[in-house]
Amino acid sequence: MKLFLVFAGTLAFAQDWTSYGKNDLGWRYSELDQINTQTVARLAPQWMYQTNTPGKNETTPLVFDGMMYVTGPSNNAWALDAVTGRPIWSYKKALPANVNLCCGQVNRGFARRGTALYKVNLEGTLVALDAKSGAVRWESTLEDYKKGYSATSAPLVVKNLVVTGMAGAEYGTRGFIDAYDADTGKRAWRVYTVAEGGPSWSADSWKRGGGSTWITGTYDPSLNLIYWGTGNPGPDMDGQGRLGDNLYTCSLIAIDADTGKIKWHFQFTPHDLHDWDAIGDPVLTDLVMEGRPVKAVIQANRNGFFYALDRTNGKVLVAKAYTRVTWADGIGPDGRPVPIAGQDPTEEGNRTCPGMAGGHNWQATAYSPMTGLYYFTSSERCMLFYKTKQEFKEGKWYQASTVGRDEPGNGRIDAIDPKTGKLAWYFETVTSPTGGVLATAGGLVFSGDAEGYLIALDAKTGKPLWRFQTGGTVIAPPISYALNGRQYIAVAAGQTMITFSLPKP
Amino acid sequence: MCSAQNTTPAEAGRWTFRILCAPCHGIRADGGRGPDLTLGTYNAGDQDADLYRVISRGVPGTEMAGYAGRVTDDEIRQLVAYIRSVGHAQAAVPGNSAAGEQIFWNKGGCGQCHRVGTKGSSLGPDLTRVGRQRSLAYLTASLLKPDADITPGYATITVVTRDGKKIVGVERNFDNFSAQFVDLSGKYYSFLREDVTSMTREPRSLMPSTYGKLLSEAEVQDLLAYLNSLRGAR
Numbered sequence: 001m002k003l004f005l006v007f008a009g010t011l012a013f014a015q016d017w018t019s020y021g022k023n024d025l026g027w028r029y030s031e032l033d034q035i036n037t038q039t040v041a042r043l044a045p046q047w048m049y050q051t052n053t054p055g056k057n058e059t060t061p062l063v064f065d066g067m068m069y070v071t072g073p074s075n076n077a078w079a080l081d082a083v084t085g086r087p088i089w090s091y092k093k094a095l096p097a098n099v100n101l102c103c104g105q106v107n108r109g110f111a112r113r114g115t116a117l118y119k120v121n122l123e124g125t126l127v128a129l130d131a132k133s134g135a136v137r138w139e140s141t142l143e144d145y146k147k148g149y150s151a152t153s154a155p156l157v158v159k160n161l162v163v164t165g166m167a168g169a170e171y172g173t174r175g176f177i178d179a180y181d182a183d184t185g186k187r188a189w190r191v192y193t194v195a196e197g198g199p200s201w202s203a204d205s206w207k208r209g210g211g212s213t214w215i216t217g218t219y220d221p222s223l224n225l226i227y228w229g230t231g232n233p234g235p236d237m238d239g240q241g242r243l244g245d246n247l248y249t250c251s252l253i254a255i256d257a258d259t260g261k262i263k264w265h266f267q268f269t270p271h272d273l274h275d276w277d278a279i280g281d282p283v284l285t286d287l288v289m290e291g292r293p294v295k296a297v298i299q300a301n302r303n304g305f306f307y308a309l310d311r312t313n314g315k316v317l318v319a320k321a322y323t324r325v326t327w328a329d330g331i332g333p334d335g336r337p338v339p340i341a342g343q344d345p346t347e348e349g350n351r352t353c354p355g356m357a358g359g360h361n362w363q364a365t366a367y368s369p370m371t372g373l374y375y376f377t378s379s380e381r382c383m384l385f386y387k388t389k390q391e392f393k394e395g396k397w398y399q400a401s402t403v404g405r406d407e408p409g410n411g412r413i414d415a416i417d418p419k420t421g422k423l424a425w426y427f428e429t430v431t432s433p434t435g436g437v438l439a440t441a442g443g444l445v446f447s448g449d450a451e452g453y454l455i456a457l458d459a460k461t462g463k464p465l466w467r468f469q470t471g472g473t474v475i476a477p478p479i480s481y482a483l484n485g486r487q488y489i490a491v492a493a494g495q496t497m498i499t500f501s502l503p504k505p
Numbered sequence: 506m507c508s509a510q511n512t513t514p515a516e517a518g519r520w521t522f523r524i525l526c527a528p529c530h531g532i533r534a535d536g537g538r539g540p541d542l543t544l545g546t547y548n549a550g551d552q553d554a555d556l557y558r559v560i561s562r563g564v565p566g567t568e569m570a571g572y573a574g575r576v577t578d579d580e581i582r583q584l585v586a587y588i589r590s591v592g593h594a595q596a597a598v599p600g601n602s603a604a605g606e607q608i609f610w611n612k613g614g615c616g617q618c619h620r621v622g623t624k625g626s627s628l629g630p631d632l633t634r635v636g637r638q639r640s641l642a643y644l645t646a647s648l649l650k651p652d653a654d655i656t657p658g659y660a661t662i663t664v665v666t667r668d669g670k671k672i673v674g675v676e677r678n679f680d681n682f683s684a685q686f687v688d689l690s691g692k693y694y695s696f697l698r699e700d701v702t703s704m705t706r707e708p709r710s711l712m713p714s715t716y717g718k719l720l721s722e723a724e725v726q727d728l729l730a731y732l733n734s735l736r737g738a739r
Contacts, residue, residue, distance in 0.1 A: 098574040349532060386532055388523040397575055402527040429681050430706065451680035467682055 015482040016064040018112045020154040021364075022479070025284040026218035028366035029439045030480035034487035035502060036442030040456050040466045042502050046488065047085030049497040051078065056475050057492040060109035060154060060364065060436075062117070063481040068490065069131065070497055071107040071154075075121045078497075079134060082483055085499065089134035099123050099145050100395060101152075102170040108216070109154035111162060113182050118162045120151035126164050126180055138185035142166055148173045148395045154216045158226060158257050161188055165213030169231045169277075172398035175211030175249070177228050179260060189260025193230040195247045205242035208392055210234030211249040215279040215362045220295070220311065225263060226255040227284065227297055227311065231277035237345040237387045237401030238273075245270040250278045252299065254314060264314035266335060269303045273344050274327070274385060275356045275401075276302040281365045283374065284311060287419050298418045300365060300376045302358025305331055306421045320421030322414060323359035323378050327352050345385035349404060355383030356403045357432070364436030364477035366445065371459050373415040373424050375445050377433035381409030413437065413447050413455075415462060425462035427455075436477025438489075446489060448474020454491055454500075470498055518587030521580050525572060534591045539569065541640050545592040548637065556585045598641065598730040600723070605731025608724055615728075618689075618712065621735060628675055628687055629712065630656045634737035644732050648725065649717045651710035661709050662686040664694070665702040679706045 013023075014031040022028050035043055051057070055073025062069045068082040077091040095105065099122050111118040116137060117129045123145040128137040142164065143149035148171025155164040161179040169175060175193035180186065194209035195201070201209060210233045217228030233242055233249040250269040253262050268278045280299045287296045287308065297311040304325035308318035319331035328337035343352050357379065365376040384404030392398055411433045412426040435448030444465070445457045450473050456466040472494015480489050490499040523532060529539035540548060549559045560581050563571035572581070609615045616625035619632045635644065646653040660676045662684050672694060674686035684704050685695045689711065698704050713719075720728065 100575070386523065386527070389520045390524060397524065399524060402523050402532065404532070430679055449681055451678075453681060455681070464682075 017479045017481050018062055018064050020060050020109050020111065020156065020216040021218055021281060021283075024219040024221060026281050026367075027283065027285075027369070027439070028281075028364055028437065028477065029368050029441070031441045032480050032482050032487040033441040033443075034482070035440065035444065035480070035489060037444060037458055037465060039502055040442070040444060043456070043466055043468075043489065043500045044503060045468065046499045046501045049078070049080050049085045049087065051076070051495050051497065053495055056104045056106050057495065058106045058108045058475050059492050060477055061479055061490055061492070061497065062110050062112055063479070063490070064112065065131070066483060067131070068481075068497070069110050069112075069117055070492070071109050071119050073107065074105040075107075077110070077119060077129075077134075079131070080497065082481065082488070082499075085497070091129060091134045093121055093127075095121075096123050096145065099150060100148050100168065100171045100397070101150055102167070106152050108152060111155040111157045113157045113162070116182065118155045118157070118182075120153065120155065120164055122150055122152065124149040124151050124166060124168075126151070126155065126162065126178075126185070128162075128182070128185060140180055140185040140187065142178055143173075143176075146395050147171075148398075153214050156216050156219060156226070157182065158219050161257070163217070163226060165215070165217070165228065167212045167214040169210030169212040169234050170236065170397060170399050171395060172208035172234055172392050173212065174207060174209055175213055175230060177213050177217070177226075177255065179257075191253070191255055191260045191262060193248050193251075193253065194233075198247075200244040200247040202241070202243035208234055208398065209242065209246060209249065210236075212277075213279070214277075215281065218282050218284050218297075219257065220284050223295070223312065224257050225311070226257050227282040228253055228255065229277070229279040229282055229299065231279055232272050232275045235390060235398050235400030236273070236275045237385055237399070238390070239271055239344075243271075246272070250276060250303075252278060252282055252297065252309065252314070254311065266309055266314040266316070268301045268305070268307065270336065274303075274352060276358050277362075278302065279362055280360055280376070283365060283367050285367050285369075285374075285418060287317075289317060289419055296418065298367070298374055300360040300374075300378065300414075300416070302354070302361055303328070303337070304354045304359040305337075306416055308418050308421070318418070318421045322416060322421070322423065323380055324353040324382070325359075326382070345387040345401060347387055349384040349386045351382055351384050353382035354379065355381040355409070356385070357381070363433065363475075366437040366439035367418075368439035368445075368459055370441060370443065371415075371439075372417065372419075373459065374418045375413065375415050375437045375439055375459075377411060377429075377435065377437065377447060378414050379409050379411045379432040381411075381432060413445070413457065413462070415445070415459070427457055427462045427464065435474040435491075438478040438480060440480055446478040446491075448476070448478065448491055448493060450474075452493060454478065454489075454493065454498075468500065470494065470496070472496060514583045514586035515590040516587075518580075518583035518585070521576065521584055522587050525576070526584070529568065534588065535640060536638075536643070540638055541643070542588050543591050543593065544637070544640060546637065553585050553589070556588055557581055560584055598726070598733050600726030600728070600730030602727070602730040602734045604724075605727035605729065608720065608728050609731055612724070613716070613720065613728060626691065628689070628691065630659055632732065632735055634735060636733045636735040637737060641729060641733055644729055648728065648732075649714075651712035651714055652708075655708050655710055659710070660706045661711050663703075663705050663707070664696050666696075667700070667702055669702075673711070675711055676706060
């Protein structure tokens with residue numbers, strides 16, 4: 001409690017939640033500890049806000065200046081009073097007809113700089129709003145939605161820039177990451193995630209090579225590098241028309257924040273055929289390995305392996321499977337997978353583990369400096385992968401593939417030691433997990449599940465300490481904030497935003 | 506690349522089907538999460554225009570989305586052609602449906618767990634429209650080998666209580682912290698995981714796997730004929 005009061009009284013960053021990953025490094029770690037292993041049993045709902053907006057709610061809310069800023073499906077957003085949940089303003093933009101979306105009309109949250117909020121709209125635009133009123137300050141178009149481009153992820157503010165990814169690799173697009181001037185909306189730079197021509201793309205396949213960038217990256221101010229994961233090459237499961245490694249798809253790229261130039265890249269899955277986007281949060285943490293301090297970037301990749309890379313140069317430090325993997329016999333010292341033959345999708349269907357959604361997909365992950373552990377949800381699941389014929393038509397679905405019906409799969413919330421990739425503990429779940437993860441200085445890990453529970457686990461042991469049935473599937477990650485001396489946990493569940501706190505003393 | 510010149514509409518439709526439709530309707534159109542489309546009869550109507558309408562606009566209130574914005578009119582017509590090419594009026598079912606109905610309610614005891622219309626029990630899946638939803642091959646497999654494919658939500662739950670009692674039943678809900686299920690006598694149970702010794706869900710059926718022995722070959726055919734005739738109220 002004492003520690004909490006010190007934080008609450010002096011450090012706004014501890015009380016607020018002002019970016020997708022909580023800090024630039026993407027930790028999703030709250031320094032608040034009023035809700036802790038001793039008190040969490042008394043955690044109770046404080047308010048709910050019904051958005052009355054159908055669709056999947058994947059948002060990370062931001063909280064500052066007493067307000068909570070929530071984005072929702074279908075180009076909606078709300079500003080809510082963070083103590084009472086009462087709506088203060090709302091934002092809605094009509095969606096043009098026929099926007100191509102692979103996976104629903106979703107949005108994953110705002111970015112903030114000063115009094116401005118930034119979000120993407122589904123039709124591939126970036127909009128700046130006034131945080132006080134919701135008024136639009138500017139709106140810039142990333143790329144033409146009629147060509148298959150769209151946008152769903154929370155932007156990342158780096159100095160005076162708003163950096164954003166895009167979506168649309170299933171529609172024959174060419175992926176990129178854009179940076180816009182935060183005040184004017186003018187584009188400062190663009191980095192394509194599909195290299196133009198060269199040996200890694202046969203013929204002109206790079207022009208529709210995919211590599212979308214649909215989860216927010218992270219930023220290391222000391223190196224001035226932005227880290228961003230890239231998605232699958234297109235078409236997904238038919239690689240005959242795109243021979244080669246298909247750089248920089250299924251990769252992590254490190255970008256100079258000022259110039260937009262790629263400093264290094266690391267490709268997790270060369271010439272991917274299973275839709276294993278490398279878009280999991282690139283979490284930046286400093287590790288001590290064999291007595292030597294290392295600036296690392298860590299990720300639980302969709303291809304089934306956990307990776308720790310040296311974030312100054314992209315060299316692999318650790319690569320270890322965290323779920324059932326049938327396509328590769330480990331990762332070589334150069335970081336390339338050692339492939340197992342006969343795992344490519346076929347016309348008749350070929351069963352491979354992990355399945356299309358991977359061992360860990362996009363769901364937010366967390367790193368706790370208190371335990372030194374990395375937390376994420378994982379699936380134990382295999383799938384039948386089918387290759388199929390498809391002609392490219394601009395702006396049309398271009399996946400050349402399908403997968404078999406879902407096999408029942410269970411899952412886990414995992415805690416991994418990033419220095420070794422070894423599992424410290426896991427909490428088994430009866431279905432594949434849907435939600436993201438939050439770690440706190442109260443020694444807790446929070447996550448929501450497919451059946452609607454918000455769960456608190458002991459961050460050191462994985463023991464469940466508290467739960468609440470929200471009544472809606474939890475896809476969004478929980479966050480934490482403090483106001484007037486009280487710590488809150490907040491999460492979107494179903495169509496509802498819910499906050500929890502300890503009873504008033 | 507296939508070209509329109511040397512490809513039949515049904516063949517062109519097949520490739521589109523694999524991409525857009527197969528995730529729900531199966532790679533061979535024989536069903537999965539979505540209905541079996543090889544039966545030659547469809548929930549929303551049996552004319553080409555009905556199929557076109559459903560593909561184009563979807564079916565409100567179901568998971569069937571409209572595809573008008575994603576595919577062209579020609580592609581929808583190709584999909585209809587493909588569905589027509591795999592849909593076949595079913596081979597005449599050899600059994601006697603009326604005799605099968607008697608077996609269903611008497612010797613087979615099927616109504617102790619299944620419902621048809623307002624009659625029977627709701628322990629297992631409702632069979633009121635099963636002849637429309639499932640192929641004869643699927644029904645045969647389900648009758649003789651009940652574990653072959655479990656309808657989601659009907660797995661077997663086993664709970665061992667703290668005092669060592671084992672209770673088995675059909676799933677009503679199963680999550681990370683609790684299980685709700687109904688035993689074969691129809692009794693409803695709800696347990697919290699923390700209150701019991703163990704709680705498991707298995708992808709097997711509580712339906713007896715002995716119908717191949719209990720019933721003669723002719724009786725099996727009669728029962729299948731009855732199940733195949735169940736097309737709901739419409």
